[in-house]
Amino acid sequence: DGGITQSPKYLFRKEGQNVTLSCEQNLNHDAMYWYRQDPGQGLRLIYYSQIVNDFQKGDIAEGYSVSREKKESFPLTVTSAQKNPTAFYLCASSSRTPRLSASYGYTFGSGTRLTVV
């Protein structure tokens, strides 16, 4: 079955440590996204990528980095510069509708819950 796989499901980070969250999709979607969700909050965009080897900053990119070397993969690194990284991280992907170039519905991974210890 096609879908998005995020790993790990739970991640614990020590102060000053960089960690990488994995996101892999086999849906052949061109666009991929990373979101952060805090309790009771909506989704905030960290980075997004519409094609391989290209990505754009979202609203809260500081302290995060990404790469898009393959269409299927869009890993997110949470660096030590991110002072409050404890959150639920969601990866999503989408394709483009033929009309108006709008996005089809996003498919989300099951998320990674990151906690600073």
Added chain:
Amino acid sequence: QQPVQSPQAVILREGEDAVINCSSSKALYSVHWYRQKHGEAPVFLMILLKGGEQMRHEKISASFNEKKQQSSLYLTASQLSYSGTYFCGTEHDNNRKLIWGLGTSLAVNP
């Protein structure tokens, strides 16, 4: 620029109906609706495109009023499984980037 969802929370008895609204201050390209259950990822319900027709997903339907820059989600004869937080996401041009509302919490009780 963030769409405004209303109401913030709804409590229903099984079988009752509800309407959730999503309003934008900018012209809409498309509106997406998602449902998220606690601790899980959001699940896509439907998309409404500018100039498109009203959509349905089981007993959930939605409309898109371009003039009012608003979309409404209609939940008919609610079921226990409808409980969760409903998010709308809006696109305002073809940059493929959704802007999300803060969500509407829906609880359906027996």
